[in-house]
Amino acid sequence: MRYSQYLLNTLKETPADAEVVSHQLMMRAGMIRKIAAGIYSYLPLGLRSIRKVEQIIREEMNRAGAIELLMPMVVPAELWQESTRWEQYGKELLRFKDRKEADFCLGPTHEEVITDIVRREVRSYRQLPLNLYQVQSKFRDEIRPRFGLMRGREFIMKDAYSFDVDEAGADVAYDKMYQAYRRIFERCGLRFRAVEADTGNIGGSSSHEFMVLADSGEDAIVSCDSCEYAANVEKAELRDAGATAPAPTEALSKVATPNQRTIEEVAAFLKVEPARLIKTLILRTDGGETATVLLRGDRELNDIKLCRLLCCNEVELADEETVRRVTGAPSGFAGPVGLKGRIFADFEVRAMADAVTGANEADAHYTGVTCGRDFTVETFADLREAVAGDPCPRCAGKLEVWRGIEVGHVFKLGTKYSQALGATFLDAQGQEQVIFMGCYGIGVGRTVAAAIEQNNDANGIIFPMPIAPFQVIVTMVNPNDAEVCAAAEKLYADLLERGVEVLLDDRDERPGSKFKDADLLGIPLRVTVGARGLKDGALEVQERRSGTREMVPLAEVAEVVAARVRSALAG
């Protein structure tokens, strides 16, 4: 492609509404343009990367035995009513009426439609297993669309659905998809983790998220430094170390702590480590109950673990009035000594002696507090967030903490949708059975955005070769120099002939501005064609990621560059 004939305008300024680096760079590199909040056009350069990710996905889905079809974006309400999601799904489901006042929605996901297809087409166990997928534009009416393609409203997704005769079959299908997803993200050239995840409102019994690692990621994840264990931090299990409190060396003693409320304030005031404090949280559940939770002073509560223990959906810190009623003191001075009501504590608290807690009295704390002697706990449980260095729940390794961006999600759905819509089959004995399902999604645009979050520097994008919109950029230093022009055109033709995807920068622009654009676009290899190089009979080949430059004899450039592209694609 000739740059001068392409629709590709780079921006010098970062758009004001672009908060994250992938959004900023995709806008600046002319990959996407906003049409409305959360709704983008993919300009030619952006579409090229999107299509590459799609192609890798298709190849791996087909290799795993999945079959491609295409469902409509406009879906009749009836199907969503059958699954009861018409009522349950929030405002993210964009509902509307057609000209005949019939109810429809824009599909945010297609469990209902695919289950409807399968219930009509599948009669016998002989037709199973099946795995059906599509690559399609979906719509979710996010209340706060942002971060460009990361959280858009209209977005391209690959969604697959597996259908099996029983749970064992569904497990096999799930594992196949899990492995296919690993291959997909490996082939995209991304560093990622597959982590255990919550199943959320889509239903189902187990799930993994595929997370592209990036410091800017929205999600915190943990992974073991020696085994395959990885999980969303919300889901990361911590074992009970089984330790009990050592023999205390101090007696319980009340000390004045005027205006010292937070862990940090009290620790500093009493000159002890925060880990010596017992954090006492007075909480209210969505069921209206009050509960006290104890954690080591340097730990954070994991809401999801507590909700699971208390069988509730949400917890929040109690208001000041409730704190005063429960503890008899203003907030900041709560502690378990003498406290009434249900007390829950993280496993670690059981091992604490000579600790510091609030005294349930304004401006006062206790020192010398020992669990078991000075207070008792109803239930010890795993209630805190995992941190780097925590022991792995599966082996003797230690956990590492990463930030990541969710790009894929695999779910075991069980029979939730097949039951609701009546997707059944006749087994070998002629008995009607309900189909077991799984669903498997990849955000295509999100994968490109996550790749950019993971691969960029101050100068712009650094595309991994497999998803780069172009593999090579040939920069004509001076297009008005006939010799430069001819040499660049020849190299362009030679590379195209070798199957390399080349952008020929034939614009009448200053060389510095062309180099800046090449860096911004993130094309993996750049060849500079200028008068100086031609005089020396060699052209400069620069690698975008490492910045290394090398002079390659003119006659060899096309072959050397083509070989590098092939080798980078082979991994």
Place this chain on the structure above:
Amino acid sequence: MRYSQYLLNTLKETPADAEVVSHQLMMRAGMIRKIAAGIYSYLPLGLRSIRKVEQIIREEMNRAGAIELLMPMVVPAELWQESTRWEQYGKELLRFKDRKEADFCLGPTHEEVITDIVRREVRSYRQLPLNLYQVQSKFRDEIRPRFGLMRGREFIMKDAYSFDVDEAGADVAYDKMYQAYRRIFERCGLRFRAVEADTGNIGGSSSHEFMVLADSGEDAIVSCDSCEYAANVEKAELRDAGATAPAPTEALSKVATPNQRTIEEVAAFLKVEPARLIKTLILRTDGGETATVLLRGDRELNDIKLCRLLCCNEVELADEETVRRVTGAPSGFAGPVGLKGRIFADFEVRAMADAVTGANEADAHYTGVTCGRDFTVETFADLREAVAGDPCPRCAGKLEVWRGIEVGHVFKLGTKYSQALGATFLDAQGQEQVIFMGCYGIGVGRTVAAAIEQNNDANGIIFPMPIAPFQVIVTMVNPNDAEVCAAAEKLYADLLERGVEVLLDDRDERPGSKFKDADLLGIPLRVTVGARGLKDGALEVQERRSGTREMVPLAEVAEVVAARVRSALAG
């Protein structure tokens, strides 16, 4: 692909709501399934044909220098308000509100969105010309969706938009697209005509429709038997032959024609050819005017030509009361002799002598009517529909009449959208100029459906090789015979290795039912692997279209079949 693992159920019965043969066959062959009125899922087999058409389109669009991008399906009202189409477009534009009560529509076409992109990206004449296209699902809320993919509501379309500095540039862009479209439909293996067409409500100055020829087509088109001229019958021009009436041989004479009203009735009653009658139509325009139009008795009025002459949008036959007021007689007895008011006549009427017309009196007609002597006409013009045998308006050839299905449409848009949305550029002199546009659409699903309308027989579809979902079907006559099974598997592998797209019918079904399915699916070549053939060391290769069968030595089958596929694709 193995049939036993594929999602492909053929239907024996024709679905009751499928009126046209392509709809019937696409349903029966398991290519599509209806989700709601005019909304279909493309099952795997159907999607394969769709993708092949898409791929041919992409290759030819790229070859013509067009650049692919992708615009959203959900479009904000603001852009449509700028072009004023938000108000003008009928209920086919599906409008809705998002969760924040902002107005949106589902894009039925994307002139507004692309013009918005271009006005933001293009500043200088140096960036032009540009031709941008996408392949995308669109939505039109048809009041009466029908005929399967022919007139759906959600449908896949390739839409392209060209941008040029002036009208001459726009003409070049238009010609390039015209040629690209010819190549696309040729490469799809279809018989078609590119015809001059009306521009309709999309605006613009000139347009061609690409019509796939099929007896079941909705549109009538004409083409010259010796030059390239072709047009929609509504648009087909007929020249003034310049003839005047010969010397009359009869005097004007009133005859009784009791209850004889129609051309056919009067001609039969008076024992003359219908061509001897002058058809007299009393019409009302949408402006409320009354006009009388004369045609030769065997001709049909072309409304569009008359509207152009009268500068109105619509004409309809006047009601009985108006007819009585204008002619003084009940309808069925009107004629130009002695008639008041404006009289328009087709060129042919000028050459009529000794003709028959109504006498403007109940149950009476005149014979011996001669134009010029017995009545006068305000304007002679081309007012009738063309018929087979009419002279070509461009050369000495004669017109042929066909029925066709519109699958593509190219328009010169001029500056309608660029003016409305302010898409301008600075010319070489630094002056701001408005961009000239063209738009170019192909219905992808419609092309597949039209191909089936054109290519089928009593047994099913007959796919042209380039858009066949599979190129070859290998029919295992008895999958329980180990030798048959091994030979079929080997042939399957050998064909795949040669890049042939094969469906291996490995189902445990009766051979007759497998052959029936193969015919229904329309796969161009079938190889039958059975015990008898294996014994003789040869396999039967059958061509779907001609039905010819041939025994090919076992060792050569893969190569012979692969060669036939290659040769069919090469055209």
